[in-house]
Amino acid sequence: MNAETQIKKGRKYDQVIAGARAVFMREGFEGASVDEIARDAGVSKATLYSYFPDKQHLFMEVLKQECVAQSEVDVLFQQPGLSVEEKLCVICKNLITFFLSDFGQEVFRVCVAEATRFPELGQSFYESGPKNLAEKIADFLRSDKAQAVLDIDDAYLAADQLAQLCRSDLLLKVLFGVQTNPSEAEIDRIVDEAVKTFLARYRRVARAAGQSG
Numbered sequence: 001m002n003a004e005t006q007i008k009k010g011r012k013y014d015q016v017i018a019g020a021r022a023v024f025m026r027e028g029f030e031g032a033s034v035d036e037i038a039r040d041a042g043v044s045k046a047t048l049y050s051y052f053p054d055k056q057h058l059f060m061e062v063l064k065q066e067c068v069a070q071s072e073v074d075v076l077f078q079q080p081g082l083s084v085e086e087k088l089c090v091i092c093k094n095l096i097t098f099f100l101s102d103f104g105q106e107v108f109r110v111c112v113a114e115a116t117r118f119p120e121l122g123q124s125f126y127e128s129g130p131k132n133l134a135e136k137i138a139d140f141l142r143s144d145k146a147q148a149v150l151d152i153d154d155a156y157l158a159a160d161q162l163a164q165l166c167r168s169d170l171l172l173k174v175l176f177g178v179q180t181n182p183s184e185a186e187i188d189r190i191v192d193e194a195v196k197t198f199l200a201r202y203r204r205v206a207r208a209a210g211q212s213g
Contacts, residue, residue: 009051010050010051012041012043012047012051013051015041015042015043016037016041016043016047016048016051016052016058017061017062017065018041019037019038019039019040019041019042019043020032020037020040020041020058020059020061020062021062021066021103022040023036023037023040024059024062024106024110025102025103025106028106028109028110029055029059029110029113029114030113030114032055032059033055034048034049034055037055037058056118056121059110059121060120060121060124063107063111063121063124063125063128063129064124064128066103066107083149084145084146084148084149084150085149085195085199087140088162088195088198088199089191089192089195091137091140091162092162092165092166092190092191092194092195093187093188093191095133095162095163095166096166096168096171096187096190096191097187099166099167099171100170100171100174100182100187105174105175107125107129108175109175111125130163133163134156134159134160134163135156135159137159137162137163138155138156138158138159139155141155141158141159142155148204149203149204150199150202150203150204151202151203151204151205152202158198158202161198161201162194162198165193165194165197165198166190166191166194168190168194170182170186170187170190
């Protein structure tokens with residue numbers, strides 16, 4: 001996305017984004033039309049084009065904003081009183097909830113379908129979503145509190161491994177329409193097992209009293 005598109009934000013900008021998000025969620029990228037987006041946003045096509053030169057740029061901006069919102073996990077790490085294990089559970093719950101959300105599913109489908117024709121679409125999704133989130137989780141794993149409990153050399157790799165543990169068979173079932181509306185108990189079980197597996201790999205082993213070196 002070019003710099004001009006990024007800085008062009010007038011009083012109806014949020015209105016355009018909200019309308020576009022609704023249409024993309026309903027119709028997907030290919031099925032969405034600029035006319036329909038303008039109608040849902042309550043603006044003219046001329047107004048829409050004053051912000052974005054085409055549908056692709058508009059979708060990329062919707063995608064960027066949603067991914068940034070979903071990956072704003074800093075507040076999770078700042079909650080007082082939570083142990084490292086409890087924070088890992090919150091992170092995993094946040095990840096799985098996004099993976100299973102309608103928008104998360106639609107983003108995945110669209111980016112896979114359009115990545116060949118529009119590689120910058122996939123790049124935008126990766127940079128603003130998975131990579132951004134992995135970097136924030138890695139920062140947490142590098143913190144003194146986390147390092148007191150976890151023995152991690154490569155925090156970014158560990159962050160990616162944690163995310164992969166959350167991409168369970170349930171994600172595939174929902175993606176392929178085999179299962180809809182997974183229960184809270186199913187999600188919590190995946191969270192619990194992901195954190196247990198992660199801690200089994202990275203929990204710092206306490207040295208025996210008096211053991212040297």
